[in-house]
Amino acid sequence: MTTSPTTAPPEGLIDALLQARRIVVFTGAGMSAESGIATFRSADADTTQGLWAQFNPQELASPDGWRSNKQRVWAWYEGRRGAVLKTQPHAGHLAIAQLADTLHRVHGHAVQVDVVTQNVDNLHERAGSLQVTHLHGSLFAPRCVACARPGAFAPGEPDESLMHLEPPRCQHCGGHIRPGVVWFGEAMPQEPWRHAEDAVDACHAMLVIGTSGVVWPAAELPINAHRLGKFVAEINPTPSGLAQYLNLQWPSTAAAGLPALIEALKKRVA
Ligand SMILES: [Zn+2]
Structure with missing residues (x-):
C-alpha cells in the first residue's frame, strides 16, 4: 500500500521511541485485515x-x-x-521488523522489539520480526x-x-x-501469556496496533503497561476504547503509518 497516513507521526511518539531500549508492539486483527486476512x-x-x-x-x-x-x-x-x-505481509509488518535496527542506527544503542500478537497468520515472522509471541496460537x-x-x-x-x-x-x-x-472455550496458553506480561514489565514503550476493540484478557497488556508507567501509544484508524490508558492515539492504518514512522525516525539522527 502506498497511501499516506492522514496525519504525520506525532512528535511525542517519535521522542518516546528514541528513548526506549525495549519496545512491545501489540497487534490485533486490524493488522492482518490490511493484508486481506x-x-x-x-x-x-x-x-x-x-x-x-x-x-x-x-x-x-x-x-x-x-x-x-x-x-x-x-x-x-x-x-x-x-x-x-x-497473502503477503504489508508495509506495516515490514516496518515493525525494521524498527529495532532503525533505532539502533539513529542513536547507536541496541533496542529489543517484542511483537505480541493476537493474530494466527505468522505475517510478522514472514516480514522478518524475530521475537513474536502468539497469544492465540498459530x-x-x-x-x-x-x-x-x-x-x-x-x-x-x-x-x-x-x-x-x-x-x-x-x-x-x-x-x-x-x-x-486457541479455540472458543479454551484458555489462552499460559507460556506465551507469561512471556507477553514479562515483555510488558521490561519495556519502556508499547505500541498498540490494529486492535479493533477492547478484548479481554488481551486488553490487560496495554492497561498493565499504563499502570506500570510505560509510554503507551495506539495506532489505529479508529480508537479502540483504551483512550484512558494511552499517552497518545494516532489515527492511522498500520500499512500507511508505520513506514512513515520509520522514515520520521531516520530523520532524527542525533
Ligand atoms: Zn503425539
Missing part, C-alpha cells in the same frame, strides 16, 4: 464464504466442533492456512491432541476447496494432529 479465530459468519457459511463458529473453532467432526475442522483450518499463504503450529508435541502438515499445498480432510497422525504416539490455534 479475515479474523480466523472467530470464524465470523460474514467472513466465511461459500460452502463454509452453513457452519457456525462453534462447529469450526471449538473443542466440541473438533470432537464431533475432526475432518471438517481440519479441512477448514487447512483452507485458512492455504488462504494465508497466498495456523502454522499444529500439535498432537494426545501428547501435545508439535505435529507436521501433510506434504503439499493446502487445498482450500476441501471440506473433509483426515488430520495427520502424530509421528511419536499416533494421536491426531489438531490446529495450533
